[in-house]
Amino acid sequence: DSFQIDIATPEKLIMKQSAESAQIPGKDGYMGILPGHAALLSELSEGTLSVTSGGQTKSFTISGGYVEVRNNHVRVLADTAE
Numbered sequence: 001d002s003f004q005i006d007i008a009t010p011e012k013l014i015m016k017q018s019a020e021s022a023q024i025p026g027k028d029g030y031m032g033i034l035p036g037h038a039a040l041l042s043e044l045s046e047g048t049l050s051v052t053s054g055g056q057t058k059s060f061t062i063s064g065g066y067v068e069v070r071n072n073h074v075r076v077l078a079d080t081a082e
Helices: none
Strands: 003-008 013-019 021-026 029-033 040-043 047-053 056-070 073-081
Parallel strands (some): 003 073
Antiparallel strands (some): 021 029, 021 047
16 A cells, blocks of 8 residues: 655655655654555654655655645645755
8 A cells, every 4th residue: 555745845846656654753743654544734843754665765854844644645845855
């Protein structure tokens, strides 16, 4: 099973692909996202966002913004991501 994840900043789209899991730094701590996750809208905090797809994990340092999880689609709108 997988879900679609989009990671974007105001300047550019960082990632758009399917993933098996993600760890996202929310305002109240890290959130683990798996396929079928309940709908969610949260602020982001500064931290490391990691995405696992096909056995490979990619990590990004992000700060600020929002994450939305809905219908097996995760949208991360970060102030900065590198």
